[in-house]
Amino acid sequence: xxxxxxxxxxxxxxxxxxxxxxxxxxxxxxxxxxxxxxxxxxxxxxxxxxxxxxxxxxxxxxxxxxxxxxxxxxxxxxxxxxxxxxxxxxxxxxxxxxxxxxxxxxxxxxxxxxxxxxxxxxxxxxxxxxxxxxxxxxxxxxxxxxxxxxxxxxxxxxxxxxxxxxxxxxxxxxxxxxxxxxxxxxxxxxxxxxxxxxxxxxxxxxxxxxxxxxxxxxxxxxxxxxxxxxxxxxxxxxxxxxxxxxxxxxxxxxxxxxxxxxxxxxxxxxxxxxxxxxxxxxxxxxxxxxxxxxxxxxxxxxxxxxxxxxxxxxxxxxxxxxxxxxxxxxxxxxxxxxxxxxxxxxxxxxxxxxxxxxxxxxxxxxxxxxxxxxxxxxxxxxxxxxxxxxxxxxxxxxxxxxxxxxxxxxxxxxxxxxxxxxxxxxxxxxxxxxxxxxxxxxxxxxxxxxxxxxxxxxxxxxxxxxxxxxxxxxxxxxxxxxxxxxxxxxxxxxxxxxxxxxxxxxxxxxxxxxxxxxxxxxxxxxxxxxxxxxxxxxxxxxxxxxxxxxxxxxxxxxxxxxxxxxxxxxxxxxxxxxxxxxxxxxxxxxxxxxxxxxxxxxxxxxxxxxxxxxxxxxxxxxxxxxxxxxxxxx
Amino acid sequence: xxxxxxxxxxxxxxxxxxxxxxxxxxxxxxxxxxxxxxxxxxxxxxxxxxxxxxxxxxxxxxxxxxxxxxxxxxxxxxxxxxxxxxxxxxxxxxxxxxxxxxxxxxxxxxxxxxxxxxxxxxxxxxxxxxxxxxxxxxxxxxxxxxxxxxxxxxxxxxxxxx
Numbered sequence: 028x029x030x031x032x033x034x035x036x037x038x039x040x041x042x043x044x045x046x047x048x049x050x051x052x053x054x055x056x057x058x059x060x061x062x063x064x065x066x067x068x069x070x071x072x073x074x075x076x077x078x079x080x081x082x083x084x085x086x087x088x089x090x091x092x093x094x095x096x097x098x099x100x101x102x103x104x105x106x107x108x109x110x111x112x113x114x115x116x117x118x119x120x121x122x123x124x125x126x127x128x129x130x131x132x133x134x135x136x137x138x139x140x141x142x143x144x145x146x147x148x149x150x151x152x153x154x155x156x157x158x159x160x161x162x163x164x165x166x167x168x169x170x171x172x173x174x175x176x177x178x179x180x181x182x183x184x185x186x187x188x189x190x191x192x193x194x195x196x197x198x199x200x201x202x203x204x205x206x207x208x209x210x211x212x213x214x215x216x217x218x219x220x221x222x223x224x225x226x227x228x229x230x231x232x233x234x235x236x237x238x239x240x241x242x243x244x245x246x247x248x249x250x251x252x253x254x255x256x257x258x259x260x261x262x263x264x265x266x267x268x269x270x271x272x273x274x275x276x277x278x279x280x281x282x283x284x285x286x287x288x289x290x291x292x293x294x295x296x297x298x299x300x301x302x303x304x305x306x307x308x309x310x311x312x313x314x315x316x317x318x319x320x321x322x323x324x325x326x327x328x329x330x331x332x333x334x335x336x337x338x339x340x341x342x343x344x345x346x347x348x349x350x351x352x353x354x355x356x357x358x359x360x361x362x363x364x365x366x367x368x369x370x371x372x373x374x375x376x377x378x379x380x381x382x383x384x385x386x387x388x389x390x391x392x393x394x395x396x397x398x399x400x401x402x403x404x405x406x407x408x409x410x411x412x413x414x415x416x417x418x419x420x421x422x423x424x425x426x427x428x429x430x431x432x433x434x435x436x437x438x439x440x441x442x443x444x445x446x447x448x449x450x451x452x453x454x455x456x457x458x459x460x461x462x463x464x465x466x467x468x469x470x471x472x473x474x475x476x477x478x479x480x481x482x483x484x485x486x487x488x489x490x491x492x493x494x495x496x497x498x499x500x501x502x503x504x505x506x507x508x509x510x511x512x513x514x515x516x517x518x519x520x521x522x523x524x525x526x527x528x529x530x531x532x533x534x535x536x537x538x539x540x541x542x543x544x545x546x547x548x549x550x551x552x553x554x555x556x557x558x559x560x561x562x563x564x565x566x567x568x569x570x571x572x573x574x575x576x577x578x579x580x581x582x583x584x585x586x587x588x589x590x591x592x593x594x595x596x597x598x599x600x601x602x603x604x605x606x607x608x609x610x611x612x613x614x615x616x617x618x619x620x621x622x623x624x625x626x627x628x629x630x631x632x633x634x635x636x637x638x639x640x641x642x643x644x645x646x647x648x649x650x651x652x653x654x655x656x657x658x659x660x661x
Numbered sequence: 662x663x664x665x666x667x668x669x670x671x672x673x674x675x676x677x678x679x680x681x682x683x684x685x686x687x688x689x690x691x692x693x694x695x696x697x698x699x700x701x702x703x704x705x706x707x708x709x710x711x712x713x714x715x716x717x718x719x720x721x722x723x724x725x726x727x728x729x730x731x732x733x734x735x736x737x738x739x740x741x742x743x744x745x746x747x748x749x750x751x752x753x754x755x756x757x758x759x760x761x762x763x764x765x766x767x768x769x770x771x772x773x774x775x776x777x778x779x780x781x782x783x784x785x786x787x788x789x790x791x792x793x794x795x796x797x798x799x800x801x802x803x804x805x806x807x808x809x810x811x812x813x814x815x816x817x818x819x820x821x822x823x
Binding site for chain 2: 049082083086088090092192231232233234237270306307308309310311316318319348368371429430431433434435436463464467470473474476477481482485487488489490492495496497499536574620
């Protein structure tokens with residue numbers, strides 16, 4: 028056994044993971060005068076512009092342009108890949124990829140282990156949750172309630188929207204404006220503070236959005252209750268990508284949290300080419316990589332933190348947190364990490380980081396494997412359970428006219444009508460995302476169209492060129508994201524039989540979709556069919572029993588994928604028996620340990636979790652500041 | 662990302678390659694050279710094809726451009742056991758920048774090359790794939806059209822109303 032070398036400096040706070048949550052925590056804590064160390068398992072993509080450029084080149088050269096394709100996938104530090112997903116069959120788990128999949132359904136989501144985390148390939152969707160989403164148990168008898176409500180998080184949503192740089196107009200984003208018949212009578216009241224607005228104006232709608240808007244006003248029955256009937260409306264999506272900053276209405280500025288803020292200044296790319304990426308230029312490759320970083324990524328916040336106080340902020344990349352060590356009293360005394368000098372080579376040095384407070388912010392899965400490997404946070408038996416995602420089902424077809432796909436951000440609008448309603452006592456709520464990139468995700472277009480027209484239709488020359496225009500210009504696609512309820516059996520565990528080449532535990536995942544979510548998928552599928560009928564879209568959707576994510580409900584088959592929204596594994600709660608942490612994300616079992624991230628969310632609802640997770644990071648940051656000042660004593 | 666390959670090539674073989682490529686793709690020889698990828702593709706083509714097959718492939722180029730090109734293209738190229746698969750691979754190379762390997766059957770009949778593997782030829786070839794122009798868009802991740810351009814009416818089909 029090699030001895031563990033202690034780092035020289037003891038920090039106020041040691042954070043594991045340089046992603047969305049870690050970035051915000053670091054910036055807030057450093058701004059408050061505290062010293063912060065971030066341990067990041069992956070490599071640093073932000074150091075130079077050339078590094079980032081090389082990822083763009085890797086994207087160009089990738090045969091399968093998957094979310095992780097531009098970024099290094101080290102054999103020693105594997106990230107889960109969508110290419111690894113296969114159906115789980117028989118009695119043995121599927122061990123194709125990094126995840127060990129126990130099924131019965133494959134967990135289809137991925138993330139990225141790198142400096143900046145999965146923010147490098149996220150789409151940018153920045154939705155707030157609905158008030159009902161915090162009260163699922165009291166309103167519908169489903170899932171659990173959060174320990175706090177929408178209004179308790181509202182100011183942190185504001186802070187998160189200004190940190191990320193979200194483009195949207197508040198008056199377009201209230202539940203009422205979105206065309207949602209909320210389950211609570213007063214849900215629309217005070218959804219936004221009167222003095223508040225987003226930092227930048229909405230991202231313009233795509234031409235595709237305009238085509239779908241022709242169905243606006245169409246009544247759709249949802250659930251058994253006639254009062255639940257909604258009228259379709261295409262609404263613009265708040266996005267974490269730069270548009271045009273809003274001019275505050277008064278000289279006082281815009282109220283954001285407790286502060287008045289002057290006009291937002293968009294940040295460009297990180298590194299020496301910081302002038303780039305002021306505004307989205309329509310590269311149409313947000314997933315997996317924004318070439319100009321007009322889309323927010325956590326490297327921007329991390330960079331801010333460094334600028335705030337150079338000597339208070341330390342980042343160690345290529346440092347895999349391996350064990351959280353405890354004192355006899357159950358407080359965390361250090362985090363042992365493996366520092367590897369050469370990416371891809373298992374050789375490493377064992378080191379120990381020390382702080383007053385410790386935060387796990389490595390994502391909903393990695394937080395759990397580290398905690399389980401360390402034998403911590405065990406008392407509630409909730410650690411690793413309640414894993415949720417947005418089962419993602421696609422419906423695609425051919426519009427009767429050219430709609431101009433493959434231009435602009437991956438999605439600029441959605442049908443948000445189904446995000447809440449009285450129907451949620453029976454089936455899951457969902458959001459229908461309008462895709463701007465034709466059948467790219469659904470069928471590999473446009474390359475697959477070239478292959479089909481050349482190899483099967485025997486076209487060549489101008490006839491080929493014209494048919495490509497004809498077919499691809501008409502491609503439309505709706506993505507359904509349906510909510511999942513927390514289930515104890517959907518969980519992440521570890522097993523000594525499955526480890527990485529570095530000796531770390533691989534996540535062992537059990538996953539299924541209950542009838543609540545399946546009923547939501549079915550309702551969404553029916554709705555898409557009606558929209559297609561209304562707009563004269565020829566349906567090309569096909570689901571096959573041989574698809575990895577094939578499932579049935581009520582005699583009909585559907586195929587779902589993961590949405591990359593990993594939620595729920597170390598949820599917050601009201602007491603140590605029903606949750607892993609308190610509502611400030613402090614571990615019940617360990618006084619100076621915090622678990623922060625989408626894993627903290629008790630329910631997933633219909634919003635992409637990044638904005639909520641970021642808002643919660645602000646909440647945690649305040650509590651951690653207090654704890655540091657008090658010297659950690661409760 | 663510069664390509665240090667010679668871009669100007671006056672040899673009759675290269676010109677014949679462009680002539681056949683133009684007929685296969687529906688883009689003019691000048692447009693094909695405008696991609697900056699012609700040299701790379703010619704190089705890849707020669708690496709894969711045995712000399713006598715290359716010669717055969719190019720030898721019909723002088724028949725094109727007179728009349729009845731469609732008959733020549735379909736009879737001499739697309740339906741030929743040897744030249745057909747090559748033609749289809751070449752079309753896809755121009756349209757996507759990606760080399761589609763020949764079938765096992767073709768290799769056994771005419772010769773296998775170690776360069777006959779699936780790959781995107783270069784970062785440039787991805788960006789210059791004709792498919793992006795054909796569909797009225799731009800390569801994803803490059804040649805951006807500007808803020809808000811995605812809201813504009815899509816371009817009309819090329820040659821419409823010609």
